[in-house]
Amino acid sequence: MQEEEPISRVTLPDGREGWALTRHEDIRTMLTDPRFSSDRRNPGFPLLVERQQQPPLFRASLIGMDPPEHGPARRAVVGEFTVKRMAALRPRIQEIVDEHLDAMLAGPKPADLVRALSLPVPSLVICELLGVPYADHEFFQERSAKLLRRTTPAEERSTAVNELRDYLFDLLEKKAQAPGDDLLSRQLAKQDDREELVSLGFLLLIAGHETTANMISLGTITLLEHPEALAVIREDPAKTPDAVEELLRYFTIAELANSRVAVEDVELGGVLIRKGEGVIALGNTANRDPEAFERPDDFDIERGARHHIAFGFGAHQCLGQNLARMELQIVFDTLFRRVPTLRLAKPADELPYKEDAAVYGVYELPVTW
Incomplete structure (x- = not known):
């Protein structure tokens, strides 16, 4: 498609037609054009799951807002994710990673890295950031997994959303009575719009653990499969940030977050939408566009290509990207330093990949050492 018809007509799961964009330049142009809306309630929005036949259960979250609402809503929370604030979290994230590696190394071999490290680390970090009790992690992980699986029936999806919604309303009520030093308590002190805060909490809770968890697993597989790249970052951890950027580009696990709907007629790349x-x-x-990246299918940690769109582009660029980058750097540096003999306990091509999920990853990752 990219070579022959970079903006192509496609049929959506509900039988309607839409457009698929495949070129790096066209997508960046589209994501900065206000004539394309992020509003998932718009009947033309290209959902790849069965559309709910009921009123929306949440007010639009940041990911689904357009101007003029989007700017003020994002500014209200963006200060929670600055580089400086993320740097202050580094010692605690390091502590969490070390604790989970201690437990894994003390346990039986092989171990499932997803359960031992990939999932608990970002889950615990986002729980502490938001002020969500980590004791509830199985509750929200189970429901978020259902929501991210494209094959989940609409009724089951709706139940999961309702249960998470009720949970977050209860949590906000507790925080109103006894505020803590956390993101939701601070937002509650600024404004008492519970519907908006539930929507924000829902987005951050799911996005904050699921994406990073999958990148930890996929990144571990890839670095083990590319020992020359792993040797570079082992010898010089200053190279790890470049490796993280290349892993983000290489997998682009949350690509469907950048879907949009035209609110006017727009000509893009010579095509009328x-x-x-x-x-x-x-x-x-x-x-993987060769116009934007040389040898795009090669995994090359020396590439230095920070213009990838794994975190999106434009006004909706991922709010938590500084946190995700730091978590990945800490995990990879610590994992391969502390477990130098780490290896896959099952061939990479036999692992259960998330072919049915809205966020790509792997369901389990058996490793030994």
């Missing part, structure tokens, strides 16, 4: 038509930005394909 009509008002009301959905547009799916295939970020993984765009991040």
Whole structure:
């Protein structure tokens, strides 16, 4: 498609037609054009799951807002994710990683890295950041997994959303009575719009653990499969940030976050997209665009290509990208330093990958050492 028809007509799961974008330049242009809306309630928005036949259960979250609402809502919370604030979290994240590696190394071999490290580390970090009791992690992980699986039936999806919604309303009520030093308590002190804060908490809770967890697993597999790259970052941890950027580009696990719907007729890349038509930005394909990246299918940690769109682009660029980068750097540096003989306990091509999920990853990752 990228070579022959970079903006292509596609059929969506509900039978409607939309457009798929495959070129890096076209997607970046689209993501900065206000004539494309992020509003998932728009009937033309290209959902890849069965559309709910009921009123929305949440007010629009940041990911689904357009101007003028989006700017003030994002500014209200963006200060929680600055580089400086993230740096202050580094010692605690290091402590969490070390604790989980201690437990893994003391346990039986092989171990499932997803359960031992990939999932608990970002889950615990986002819980502490938001002020969500980590004791509840199985509750929200189980429900978020259902929501991210494209094959989950609509009724089951709706139940999971309702249960998470009720949980977050109860949590906010507790924080109103006894505020803590956490993101939700601070937001509650600024404004008491519970619907908006539930929507924000829902987005951050799911996005904050699921994406980073999958990148930890996929990154571990890839570095073990590329021993020359692993040797470079082992010898010089200053190279790890470059390796993280390349892993983010290489997998682009949350590409469907960049879907949009045209709210006016727009000509893009020589193609007329009509008002009301959905547009799916295939970020993984765009991040393998030879016009933007030389030898795009090679894994090259010396590439230094920070213009990838794994975190999106424009006004909706991922709020938690500084946190995700730091977590990945700490995990990879610590894991390969402390477990130098780490290896896959099952061939990479036999692992259960998340082919059915909205966020790509692996369901389990048996490792030994």
